[in-house]
Amino acid sequence: MKTCYFCKGPVHRRSIEYMGRKSNGYYLVKDVDAEVCDNCGETYLGPESVELIDSAWERITEAQEHLQVPVVHSSD
Numbered sequence: 001m002k003t004c005y006f007c008k009g010p011v012h013r014r015s016i017e018y019m020g021r022k023s024n025g026y027y028l029v030k031d032v033d034a035e036v037c038d039n040c041g042e043t044y045l046g047p048e049s050v051e052l053i054d055s056a057w058e059r060i061t062e063a064q065e066h067l068q069v070p071v072v073h074s075s076d
């Protein structure tokens with residue numbers, strides 16, 4: 001079994017939501033195949049998942065859903 005690079009915890013394959021950032025905003029990709037550390041939550045993406053995330057940005061105009069993201073400033 002794989003272990004986490006950072007904390008040596010157990011790493012398991014699962015489907016995640018990936019939050020990406022581009023200069024003009026954030027985007028979310030659902031059902032991304034990843035390996036996640038049970039202990040610290042560190043996420044490891046394989047080359048196919050990186051490819052999927054990049055191609056999702058290129059197809060962003062086909063997005064099925066849009067979310068509103070609340071923004072809180074720590075001081076005003």
Ligand SMILES: [Zn+2]
Pocket residue numbers: 004005006007008009037038039040041042
């Ligand atoms: Zn870890």
